[in-house]
Amino acid sequence: MSGTELAREAWSHKIKRRVRNAMGPWGVFIEGFVRNPVMVGSIVPSSRFTINRMLAPVDWGNCKLFVEYGPGVGTFCRPVLDRLARDGMLLVIDTNPLFIDYLRRTITDSRFRAVLGSAADVEDIVRQHGFEKADYVLSGLPFSTLPDGVGPAIAAATWRVIRQNGAFLVYQFTPRARDFMARHFRRIDNALEPLNVPPCFMYWGWKDAADGQVAND
Template identity: 30%
Template sequence: MKHLTFLFQYIVNPKTVGAILPSSSFLGDKMIEHINFDNAKYIVEYGPGTGVFTEKLLKKRNPNTIIMLLENNEEFYLLLKEKFKMEKNLYIVNGSAEKIEQYLQKYKVPYADYVISGLPFASLPEQVSHNILLNTSKILDKDGQFITFQYTKMKKALIEQFFTKIEIKRELRNVPPAYVFNCSIKEKNVEENYGIENSYCG
């Protein structure tokens, strides 16, 4: 049933949904493999869709960890509200990731340790992508990570404008195969003192 829902939403909203099928469990595992669930206090997910990544986050998180889901598609939002209605410390917001700062303030979330994203930057308007990445870099904790997947590397240069370290891994067991971008911002003094390169690519 969720596959049919996803396919219909792709037909109606191809630029914001970005794929004809939900992400695979294999891709989900790769998206969360670097999350320190013992220490993470706040996790944000952009574009959770039918909740493939969300289920994994909820299963592994510390019960006290707050998770915020930001879903712009109303049908997916309603599906998520019903699917996860019994979960504690979970906020589900129907809105744009461009306004993440506003939503964090509303729910008194001071920052994000991790931001997980299923947004298709390749098909979003350039300015929208710019705003989302800029605001994401603002809300992350100093050791925070932005983790996104894309079907090509064409937006790597755009993401590098906001994140100084990017590690990329490929997941072939997805339709279509995807690249996972693990992004962070290194402190200036580390770059200067140790001369570490600005970008890493798998």
């Protein structure tokens, strides 16, 4: 590549960076979606109505580790940190380095950790941060469009990592996510939030204390 071509490429990156910075989190979110739409559920972040309803069933007084898959630009991160105990931890996992870099730069709360990796490796990631189990796991990953085998692997690993009486919180734009959850979670509550773009299906899979190890694990 010639010096002129290198200069043009550097200028192009500089312009893109300026545009993204001017747009704030929206710019980062859109760029992340364009780069990898299969791993981002929607081009529009979740509404406050979806956030509040998804987090409402959480027992925050007994939550020391809250895990989120696919945090994007932190739409749920700040509401979770607002509710989380002072000695708790929010651990987010994403395969998109653009999002992880943005979150590390913009969220300075000492209770926050952002990990570049796969949700299928959640058990190892949780142990690496000093925990054996998570109290709650939140996911907005588009299960129906993930590569073959990835959705079931994530659902199984999530079941194993959640403590008894904890829950798997899932929001999706199709009802198929429930099929992945139902292989492991016997009790699943559900709702539909119309005040979201698009309307959002919500599921809470509970790991009841009486549950044994579910088949197809």
